[in-house]
Amino acid sequence: MSEEQKNDNKEADRKKQEDKKTVQTDRIPKENGHYVLLSIKGVLMIAAIALICSSNDISVANPCDLQTALKSLHLSFTPSCKYDAIKKKTSDLHIQGLAALCCHGILSIFILCIYLWPSENKQIGFLIIYVVVLIVAVIFSVLTYIQKVGLDDARRTKTNVDYVRIQRDMLFSLEKYFTTDNISSSDETSSYWNTFFIKYDCCAVREVQGTTNDFDNTPWCTTSGSCQNTASQIPKTCCKDVTQDDYQYAPDICHASVNPGTYRTSCIGRVKSLSVRNIDVCQVCMLSFSLLSLVILQIFEAIVAIVMIIFITWDFIRFKIQSTRKNKTDPGQGDCDKTMLHSNRSYENEDNVAK
Structure with missing residues (x-):
């Protein structure tokens, strides 16, 4: 093989390698x-x-x-959740x-x-x-x-949620329309409230502190009812662990004496938890x-x-x-x-x- 052919072959190999490198680089x-x-x-x-x-x-x-x-209380203000x-x-x-x-x-x-x-x-x-x-x-x-x-x-x-307005509306409804702690009463608003106390495990609107509470200004205490007769200070439906079937047998230390630990927590507190607990x-x-x-x-x-x-x-x-x-x-x-x-x-x- 002549020297010229060898050079041509080397040049061809070099171009081939360069082409391959170019392809790989591209x-x-x-x-x-x-x-x-x-x-x-x-x-x-x-x-x-x-x-x-x-x-x-x-x-x-x-x-x-x-x-x-x-x-369930038939309030006019019923906001949605957060x-x-x-x-x-x-x-x-x-x-x-x-x-x-x-x-x-x-x-x-x-x-x-x-x-x-x-x-x-x-x-x-x-x-x-x-x-x-x-x-x-x-x-x-x-x-x-x-x-x-x-x-x-x-x-x-x-x-x-405007809790201040909710509390105001709840307190207005309770003080104006609550007349009895009997769930089967013909008074619809009172029945709503008593059912609410049991269903949502609460009592009154604000926290009950003793014999002086949110029920003092209700017709149940001022006009007629077991509160007006001093037989009860809070509704029997407010007592812990009672149901719609046995609330009439609530202990006196709860509804009459209002001993701490025997009645449920406030309903406004329960409402606050209902509005934020889902998400x-x-x-x-x-x-x-x-x-x-x-x-x-x-x-x-x-x-x-x-x-x-x-x-x-x-x-x-x-x-x-x-x-x-x-x-x-x-x-x-x-x-x-x-x-x-x-x-x-x-x-x-x-x-x-x-x-």
Whole structure:
């Protein structure tokens, strides 16, 4: 073999190695894009699971009994509970969390399959999947942002229960209409109150301190009734552990002597507990954090998809321009370019097999 042929072979080997390095270098941004998108998808699915769990916890929370309790007394003022507006939104948030989990999971599988697929036309597949990822990310970003704004509005405009007005209305009803501690009485308002005492395990409106209490100014004590006759200081329905069936047998140390520990706690205190016990503030914070995470991650995912679409499109345009120029200068060079492109793709397939 002549010296000239050896030099030609060395030059051909050198160009081949350079071409391979160039292909591998060009592949680095694409592969990094795949890894970044798959990582984002993983975190997005975790955020979607958190959204599903937090919305489910709120939706199955014990119902708020505040309105039910106050309506049982036929009061004119019956406010809703603190987080009622948020609880009504949980069904939509639960559905959106499931949709996000399914979409991001399916797209992750597609990205992984295209990356591992032994084909020479991966770039076309990736270009299509990146466009789909971009569209899905934009749609879910907008929908999630709308839900986040709605949740924030619900938190800011949550019902601030006016306990002062509730106490005033309850005390007015008790002092004006309570005439007997007999549940089966024809007096409906008195019957409402006695049933309320037993059902919600409370007594009077404010805390009973002794024989002087909220019942002193009621018709039951001032006009007629066992209190007016000094047989009772508080209703028998106020005594602990009594029911609608046996309240008539309540011990004297409770309704007559009003000994501490024998009667129930105040009804205004019970009303306060009814208005806040159903949903914990930590659950609301987790719901808000899940939505915020989804919004930020989906915006970041859209940016990554745009960058990868631009990169792949520019790669196609650059190769087309180079091929056109070489064909104009050397008509036979086009075949060489095709051979080189085929060789580059072969390198990629060899690397994939090695992996």
